[in-house]
Amino acid sequence: MERPVKPLNPSELQPSDKALVPFVSVDNMMRLIHHIGVEPMLRDLAAYIEADFKRWDLFDKTPRVASHSDVGVIELMPTSDGEAYGFKYVNGHPKNTREGLQTVTAFGLLADVYTGYPVLLTEMTLLTAMRTAATSAMAAKYLAPTGSRTMAMIGNGAQAEFQSLAMKALVGIDTVRLYDIDSRATEKAARNLAGSGLTVVACTSAEKAIEGAQILTTCTADKANATILTDNMVGAGVHINAIGGDCPGKTELHRDIVARAGMFVEYPPQTRIEGELQQMPEDHPFTELWQVISGAAPGRRDAQQVTLFDSVGFAIEDFSALRYIRDHIRGTAYYMDLDLLADPDDPRDLFGMLMRAKG
């Protein structure tokens, strides 16, 4: 898509500034999160994402570019608002956990559309967990039943605590009911959430976890058509936040739930091949979440409706998170400058720069 761009202030175009790219390491990201606070940052991120969802039409959008193997996927997720360009590198390898590695690792980059020069490189494993939780809570704010206080959190892996705290910070839940097929994961999440202000209930089955919950979050990692929730488990009026179904052949909900729920999606061309939507026929109705947020479409229809946020994660959410980090590291010690870009005094003299470096 050909887009008009606005040049930055000329004072920002000095080569000496442009050659160095601010880099936020994992260590610095953790410091930044603690400096801001986990819940305030989740709220801030949701506000950035919400602002970008409100100007959805303005973005250059494309489904992520995926390279699949028999053990996982590596994806690039680019987007641009015409002034900044962002992309995230992210993998998804469910078998990694068994080998002591993260299922999902990520890093991201923001660049200036006018010059094409990168302006930020950052870890995004932590940032993705934060933005995914912020997006879930933003959706729940619009879709969950009024007065939701209890969330069932099914799948207690790396995302679970972030999801729980975002629902506390943005939706106001006070109780989280945890369940995982591996009880050690539940123990881990319960331990981490102790002292968070949430009442934490460790459950021994998915059925027990959903008792009394208005919000059901599923975040499981198996690359399979699983049925974490079956139809008879889902009562009237709940909001389902389905996070784990995020690639072809990977879903979490029984088809009957998907069929009767009010379905809300991020970017349809991507959700169709990655989300719960892949279980449904082409003409299955859905609403785009950005339309709800911008007021163009209704959210929850009534207190009886089951709403489903069929979350797969979209590039604009990462773009919002990258913007947030760029805006919040200025003037701080939470980054270092990387010598990533060749910057000869005469831009045509790349070879001369190389030769002069020989001395």
Added chain:
Amino acid sequence: MERPVKPLNPSELQPSDKALVPFVSVDNMMRLIHHIGVEPMLRDLAAYIEADFKRWDLFDKTPRVASHSDVGVIELMPTSDGEAYGFKYVNGHPKNTREGLQTVTAFGLLADVYTGYPVLLTEMTLLTAMRTAATSAMAAKYLAPTGSRTMAMIGNGAQAEFQSLAMKALVGIDTVRLYDIDSRATEKAARNLAGSGLTVVACTSAEKAIEGAQILTTCTADKANATILTDNMVGAGVHINAIGGDCPGKTELHRDIVARAGMFVEYPPQTRIEGELQQMPEDHPFTELWQVISGAAPGRRDAQQVTLFDSVGFAIEDFSALRYIRDHIRGTAYYMDLDLLADPDDPRDLFGMLMRAKG
């Protein structure tokens, strides 16, 4: 595309190793190039690219993912051989030179397909100039007339010296005839190539530059349908190495040259929208360069044929360059480790890692 993968040796799967990603800065890339030597490295890179062109079918290929604006383009160029995954970020902003910035800057990443974890991050502005030159020379080795000794180099910007030295190292040219619409660019290139072993002739027109040349290289930056070479300038038997036409609406050769030349391309779906090929009808014949290199298709037909390498740059060339850097920094001081990947002891305990960092 779903691909089978081969796991790495288990000893390579320790989280402590995986969390840190080797990073090659511009400074370290320059040191590495000088350590190896410019011409030896160009030869080595061509050998890596040639090896990958010979196993072309094995790669997961896609045209680059481009985000266009009215002043330039930002692109992601991913590919995978099923064991490693690589991508390059690269911009193309012809107007940048006037603002003291590079037209093209780039960085790249190599990852392990089995784990999805990055294993190398590197500057690629210099490396792209090196791999582009190595690819040009590899193509000329197969396509240029036997005994080529003189190259005309039209467009004396950042790529010119690299192109010249690669043709010297791989094809055996001894003379380069330089021309640029800006004589200062020609002076710069002539100065940089003094002492290289090449006879350097600065010319005041494209017509003069091509006198007696067997290889004509065009590498100009204007984003327009230019005619750097007109039909009457191109005599029988020459090889044209057209580098500058590399995005939609950006070409360098008069249509009549393209029509009568034997056309050789990298990846047809990309060349069709970016290369000189965009000037021709859908059914215009061409040969894929990898077929020539693997022996599946003939190269130059006879001494009279005008051959044209319609180079736009393809992801596999970057992949080869990334492989080369990965193989050659081991055990050297030409990289630093970046804390790019979150690595909790328990992979499910990302939040616990964050909390423990608070102290």
